Amino acid sequence: MLRVEKVSTFYGNIQALRDVTLRARRGRITTIIGANGAGKTTLLRTILGLTQARHGHVFFEDEEITKLPPERIVRMGISQVPQGRQIFSELSVEDNLQLGAYVRRFKDRAEIQRDKEFVFELFPVLYDRRRQTAGTLSGGEQQMLAIARALMSRPKLLLLDEPSMGLAPKVIQSIFKTLFELHEKGLTILIVEQDAKIALEASDYCYVMRTGKIALEGSAKELLENEEVKRIYLG
Amino acid sequence: MVLIIVTLALKKSTGLQWILSGLTVGSIYALMAMGFSVIFSSTRVINFAQGEFSMLGGMLMYTFSNRAGIPALYSFILSVLIVTLIGAGFERLVIHPLKKPSVITIILITIGLSIFFRAAAKWIWGTDTLAIAPFSGDKPFKLLGATLVPQSLWIFGFTLLTVVLMFIFFNRTILGKGMRAAAENPEAATLVGVSPPATSLVAWTIAAALGASAGIIIAPIKFVSFDVGVMLGLKGFASAILGGLGYAPGAVVGGLSLGVLETIVAGVFPSGYKDAVAFLVLVIVLLLRPQGILGRQEKLE
Numbered sequence: 001m002l003r004v005e006k007v008s009t010f011y012g013n014i015q016a017l018r019d020v021t022l023r024a025r026r027g028r029i030t031t032i033i034g035a036n037g038a039g040k041t042t043l044l045r046t047i048l049g050l051t052q053a054r055h056g057h058v059f060f061e062d063e064e065i066t067k068l069p070p071e072r073i074v075r076m077g078i079s080q081v082p083q084g085r086q087i088f089s090e091l092s093v094e095d096n097l098q099l100g101a102y103v104r105r106f107k108d109r110a111e112i113q114r115d116k117e118f119v120f121e122l123f124p125v126l127y128d129r130r131r132q133t134a135g136t137l138s139g140g141e142q143q144m145l146a147i148a149r150a151l152m153s154r155p156k157l158l159l160l161d162e163p164s165m166g167l168a169p170k171v172i173q174s175i176f177k178t179l180f181e182l183h184e185k186g187l188t189i190l191i192v193e194q195d196a197k198i199a200l201e202a203s204d205y206c207y208v209m210r211t212g213k214i215a216l217e218g219s220a221k222e223l224l225e226n227e228e229v230k231r232i233y234l235g
Numbered sequence: 236m237v238l239i240i241v242t243l244a245l246k247k248s249t250g251l252q253w254i255l256s257g258l259t260v261g262s263i264y265a266l267m268a269m270g271f272s273v274i275f276s277s278t279r280v281i282n283f284a285q286g287e288f289s290m291l292g293g294m295l296m297y298t299f300s301n302r303a304g305i306p307a308l309y310s311f312i313l314s315v316l317i318v319t320l321i322g323a324g325f326e327r328l329v330i331h332p333l334k335k336p337s338v339i340t341i342i343l344i345t346i347g348l349s350i351f352f353r354a355a356a357k358w359i360w361g362t363d364t365l366a367i368a369p370f371s372g373d374k375p376f377k378l379l380g381a382t383l384v385p386q387s388l389w390i391f392g393f394t395l396l397t398v399v400l401m402f403i404f405f406n407r408t409i410l411g412k413g414m415r416a417a418a419e420n421p422e423a424a425t426l427v428g429v430s431p432p433a434t435s436l437v438a439w440t441i442a443a444a445l446g447a448s449a450g451i452i453i454a455p456i457k458f459v460s461f462d463v464g465v466m467l468g469l470k471g472f473a474s475a476i477l478g479g480l481g482y483a484p485g486a487v488v489g490g491l492s493l494g495v496l497e498t499i500v501a502g503v504f505p506s507g508y509k510d511a512v513a514f515l516v517l518v519i520v521l522l523l524r525p526q527g528i529l530g531r532q533e534k535l536e
């Protein structure tokens with residue numbers, strides 16, 4: 001579904017990605033693990049067009065999206081839950097969700113309403129807080145809102161950048177449970193995680209990034225048994 | 236300061252007179268300030284040509300209503316429409332094509348634009364001070380002991396209407412919410428599909444329309460000439476800073492406060508000092524409370 005081919009991305013003269021090649025297959029959960037600064041966020045930014053790749057190509061459903069602006073890419077069906085959640089803290093929870101559906105604002109009001117009900121079912125706490133300013137939510141609730149907002153654009157592929165960051169284990173569990181539910185319903189998911197254990201257990205296929213490169217890849221089972229992964233990432 | 240105002244207001248009719256006159260010009264400043272705020276909050280740019288939108292509005296109004304004899308309402312609509320198109324066209328033709336311009340580049344361009352507009356206006360309309368007829372006569376009337384001209388009511392009414400419309404736009408429409416989202420977090424807004432170029436275009440369109448309307452409705456009271464944009468722009472800017480740039484209700488509070496403050500100073504001190512108030516306010520606010528009266532601290536990125 002998503003193919004990243006030999007992508008290199010720079011910040012000025014600093015090279016953050018070196019010939020990164022990977023794919024996220026339809027209907028699967030793919031994860032990327034790596035230490036802080038490995039280039040995971042940069043990779044997601046490059047896929048979404050927030051940062052331009054200097055070399056290489058990105059394809060989504062066999063269409064090249066390398067140079068497209070982010071809003072076009074979102075409209076094509078990729079949605080991102082950014083690192084640090086990035087919810088609109090001054091707007092209400094409901095407004096955040098409505099903005100999530102911004103790319104389809106001119107059509108299907110009824111459908112947007114139905115999707116809103118769908119994400120409220122996924123995260124009932126958001127329904128209880130729908131009129132509250134998003135900034136007043138707890139960290140876990142904000143992460144749920146960020147995911148719900150991303151779902152409102154009806155993505156075919158959902159990218160998540162460290163969804164577990166700063167959250168209590170219980171909250172993380174509940175969020176991943178929801179992600180599995182979405183996966184069961186057919187959503188393709190690409191998760192970036194620093195917490196390798198959660199990521200590996202959650203995924204079908206996994207990439208390990210180190211200093212801007214893909215250092216290792218394999219099925220989750222293979223990597224869980226890999227000595228190096230055990231030593232460095234699972235501690 | 237507030238105490239002085241209140242005492243004056245309660246004690247004498249001159250106090251009320253000052254406040255009402257102050258609110259009249261203050262409304263104009265508020266409209267100008269909203270223009271600055273809407274562009275600043277969505278693009279982080281100060282549009283130094285904001286005052287010229289007002290000047291152009293007033294000048295066009297003069298041409299249509301006084302010269303061509305078109306009824307005031309139609310002249311008003313026509314003038315605002317033309318200036319709005321100029322604002323939107325400028326954004327599309329000059330700012331939009333720039334690839335990743337720095338904020339300072341755009342600011343310099345807006346300064347250039349304001350110089351250009353002034354020169355063009357001087358060339359077209361000359362340097363004379365032009366008078367525009369009030370919308371509904373100029374017979375003053377009494378309100379609670381203070382004297383007001385009918386134009387003041389037009390100004391209050393129009394400003395109120397604008398504030399309500401702005402509120403509805405930013406709080407009830409998806410486009411307006413998208414603009415607020417972009418103001419708060421441009422990148423996250425991009426991620427939900429709010430495109431920065433579209434946001435910028437809408438902001439410039441609104442700002443031009445606000446500027447033009449302000450320039451037109453104040454013209455019957457203050458006259459209009461090729462250089463009125465400079466002062467109006469400065470006062471609007473000071474009001475926006477006073478209210479906390481980027482925060483819409485702040486623009487209104489800032490504008491009204493500056494208007495009243497200015498009128499009081501004009502009443503107490505020799506008239507030449509009036510225009511210094513805006514500068515003084517600007518300096519004091521920037522030194523003591525850069526986020527303005529109602530504004531919140533800018534988040535550092």
Ligand SMILES: Nc1ncnc2c1ncn2[C@@H]1O[C@H](COP(=O)(O)OP(=O)(O)O)[C@@H](O)[C@H]1O
Binds near residue numbers: 034041
């Ligand atoms: N805006 C930026 N400007 C310059 N360098 C950056 C920027 N963002 C990230 N980097 C650098 O790029 C590298 C990869 O960062 P990032 O993609 O955020 O890694 P990760 O998400 O894996 O922690 C790091 O060395 C980081 O310092």
Ligand SMILES: [Mg+2]
Binds near residue numbers: 037042
């Ligand atoms: Mg990161």
